[in-house]
Amino acid sequence: MQVIFADGFESGTTAAWSSTTGTPTVVGTPKRSGVYALECEAGDYVARSIVAGNRAAVARVWFYHPGDPTGARAHVAGFVCGGVAVIVQMKTTGELSLYDATTEADTGPDIGAAGSWHSLDMRLVSSADPWVVTWAVDRVDQGSVNLSHAAADITTLRVGNNGSGVVTFGFDDIALSLTSADYPLDSMFSARQDPAFLFMY
Numbered sequence: 001m002q003v004i005f006a007d008g009f010e011s012g013t014t015a016a017w018s019s020t021t022g023t024p025t026v027v028g029t030p031k032r033s034g035v036y037a038l039e040c041e042a043g044d045y046v047a048r049s050i051v052a053g054n055r056a057a058v059a060r061v062w063f064y065h066p067g068d069p070t071g072a073r074a075h076v077a078g079f080v081c082g083g084v085a086v087i088v089q090m091k092t093t094g095e096l097s098l099y100d101a102t103t104e105a106d107t108g109p110d111i112g113a114a115g116s117w118h119s120l121d122m123r124l125v126s127s128a129d130p131w132v133v134t135w136a137v138d139r140v141d142q143g144s145v146n147l148s149h150a151a152a153d154i155t156t157l158r159v160g161n162n163g164s165g166v167v168t169f170g171f172d173d174i175a176l177s178l179t180s181a182d183y184p185l186d187s188m189f190s191a192r193q194d195p196a197f198l199f200m201y
Helices: none
Strands: 003-007 019-021 025-027 037-040 045-049 056-065 074-081 084-090 095-100 103-110 116-125 131-137 140-147 154-160 169-177
Touching: 037 045, 037 154, 056 074, 056 154, 074 095, 074 116, 074 169, 084 116, 084 131, 095 131, 095 140, 103 131, 103 140, 154 169
Parallel strands: none
Antiparallel strands: 003 169, 019 045, 025 037, 037 169, 045 154, 056 116, 056 169, 074 084, 074 154, 084 095, 095 103, 116 131, 131 140
């Protein structure tokens, strides 16, 4: 396994991320592990840049579901590739779906009761047309879907609600690999608390 970035926000800040938008906030509760986690309301997200030339990426993101979003869909996490956002979003019904920009590309499960942590696994391979996205929720495989786009570099891992759906998600224990074979990432990784894994490249 080649985890090149991991963050559980144990620094108490978002300093490990390349950029923040809105006011994502490091909080003490809810948290999945450790002392801290990230809280994002509508319009709040963090982004981690991926070095140029990579056309495969694997991520695991743990997110806290406090309730279904109101008013519109809420973004959870995903990748930006060739300027296209490939993001798992939550509908107002509580159902997760994979979106190719603004187009629903695949439907996933209803996340169920509020007040619990869930894992999201994603792999994007964009080395040819079509791109291939494989994803899982709570380690339940949601299958793979093809997206019709020309080969392009994956530029960003994005976590948080870059949407207008009103909900306050929590995020914790996030990991990123650029090795396709690492999918799905092990849920129990120690890199989260090891500053050596939080290098900038």
